[in-house]
Amino acid sequence: MPLHRLRAVLAMTVLLPLAACTLGSGATLPTSGSATLAAHPSSVVNEPQATAAGALPPELPGVVAPRCVNATPGWFERELASPGQRVQLPRGRSAVQADEPAVQGYLDRTYAACGEHLGVHLAATTPTRVVVEAIRVGDYHGFRGRLVWRSAPVAVGRHPHLPMPAHVTQDNAWPTTLDVMPTATWSPGLYVIRFHDLDKGAADTYQPLYVLTSGQHAAYLAIGSDLTQLAYNQAGGRSLYFGDGSTKESQRLHRAYVASTHRALLTTGGGALFAMDVPLAVLLARHHITADWTSDMSLDADPTQLNGYATAILPGHSEYWTRRNYDTLSIAVGHGTNLAVLGANEIYWQPRLQRDSLGNVTSMTVYRLKALDPTTVQTDKTTEWRDAPLSRDPASLTGLGMSGVGIQGDGVVQSTPAWLFKGTGLKVGSVLPRLYGNEGDGPLDPHAPPNTQILLRSNAQLPNHKTVVVATAYYSAPSGAGVFNAGTTEWVCGITDLCTEPPRSTQVRRAADQITANLLAAFARPRAGLRYPSKAGA
Template structure:
């Protein structure tokens, strides 16, 4: 059946990320281009404290001083300065192009590495001031696929020599003070061996991006009938001042992982899809708060890593729900996210033999996501308490919780559950079994853990609010209170530490409890 229209949800301006509603089982003349210029290294904080360690030893990244001024609290006039990078990710030392449009005569671009710096969430790694500005052409829309295209010229070439691996936000500040915005980019790791891999989800950010009036959900009428069938990375993000979904669904987890001092590698789902051997030897892969759009190649490579002993932590819900294909634009490969959804038969790529860009669980080529995740997406929207079922499980160690402990609002706005009507790895253990009512239908959200013969462990939270709750110190995040935030942080720390040590199932095999929880074998 047709997908319902997306709805806005209060709380951090969050756009509800549902794929189906509850109960549904579904199958002008262009200006002169601004000049191109080579970026130059900047200094993080020349007045900050100097860090020295043992003679000849470089200080750790997290020991360096942070820069709290990275935050945009007043974006200014809409469209005053906005841009995009022509690469989703680069290796350290590679150059990418920055495409910026601004009516201001000049702007400043500052590259902030996002992480943990003694409590600060970012460090200034590079800055270029007085970059000549210029207003670029208005976007146009491809009528066949309703794809927003910019055709913007490159404004600045940015050399990442000396940039540490990590997740970055470039901050653009118009020189006249009229506005400011972000541009996300990942400086990815060439190797992940022996590390916990932070796998960013830019394809999902782009699916929800309505810059130019279209996304994979809505068009100008606000209905699915006018949605894009393909979206491109060659445009700014409309959400969170240009940051996409990074600040809501990824930054809190990155800060915690870096605070713990774990060996980390950084990549994106697009890189994992492109490079079959990228996850070789990785200790764990982290899928963050909202990671809905995957290509079959990405999924196959993550499953292969799991089957070779790499742990997988799914710290959200609705993961790996949409099956997509990546195609090039004039700026480079893998710059287009193709997802025809229920219009899959119209897809020329599918007609030429590519897999249908539908939901993974529906035909043609149905492959439910539960075979990888253990849980499966079950509905939207919900707002429900999180209820602990197995307090003695290692994930709850140090929390002091008892069976039935409940934390309001932690389950939402989408949720997953264990459902043996779909392929379900065994043994699987339900740790939290939270009752939900979704548009009148009673169900449950499950936090689950399963292990496989390779020794890998797979942990899935079953709620989309998990990563957001890492920042819950009061009632500001969907009403999630500080005790819930404390529990989420402790459980996440337990999972990250165990998974970073190697195949979790070798020391902590899952103890199947579906018979006790669901009354089924």
């Protein structure tokens, strides 16, 4: 990996004539007054956005073929019985750390194939010794993790942060401290890499690692939300939501437009990992469901990963979706792959990714307002998918549209298809208190498929005491695919009792858990909608 991959755009616009700054599919490098991260011109490019209609996006450079096999028949049962230290990972958003913890680290990238070497980049506020640990996430007799690998102690010193131009997050070019390599003994799945300070007792920090499957594929592919974690990551004091300032209004005004991958995962970025992706891995393990994992960044590089799966699963909050990923998922559902949206506010913003010469994502750009985005290619604007100029409402795929943030609401049963509600004891009119929380999707979107069946509904309360309608829904697509949308970001963390907020009652957790178990059993084969057609308005 090159050490100096990222620089401020102002330096780059001096080095390059403006005519030479066209990148990717017509996207232009921002000129003076715009924000971006940049590296040596030969090592950072905006990935291509355009895809031929109905065709999978092409594989990008840098996709690494596995060098070993980590999924032989029976691997999941062996994993559950594997020896090794059990680890209790942080709960929900309790993983939030200060902007500048004593020990920080990041990986070359958030996903890896079997046998692939990834560099680990570490820094400390004062010299210390650090142990790096790989912990597989699941359910191990009540523990949420199993220690799979631990490094020898390594000396870690201080390394400076790169300068932060306006509207750009913290960025680093730290040297590689050591390598981590998933071997054949690392089962596929979601891992967290933990950085543990041996000398100073500093708080642990974490990074996600999605270990891809080589060998026997499962029926399900879970897509980890590393782009959403990147957007919310406040390391260094800036994220795509907040920047410098003494008031919330000022912080929003000075938010970053460009988020670097070369920094620790802290604050709400870490919270997104532990409150959204980790609970899904725990839930799947509790039900002994064998599932493979990938991530947003990985799927973006290699869209063929979705081929052959019965069901794609989205965790609690998968908000940032590239055009390549959106195209890939739409094509899969159009060919009969089921979609289980076990969250809400999914596929909301279009980002642009920048990759280095090795194919690793170096940064993500999101301006939010089309007038701020300097690209002249309208379909590349980093705005909401449902708004112009993109005008591609995700409700047409997920069945529900984004409804509210900061919600709290009871779920009232509207319909009870037997295949989905068996064993719940619920009937029309039954109430599940506080089923909905955090962010919610609703049934009032005009672009939702007309045969969408509302299962539960709520007049949820917003922080300002106004109400919005949120719902849980299902529809059968023309391809025969079944599509389920939980309608709340706290569906899975509520079931597993890993939300930061007050826990749901046992009744609510059991009911939502049973619905999810029934859903995934029905989704074990593709085209579940042929077997279980939806009934609009039921």
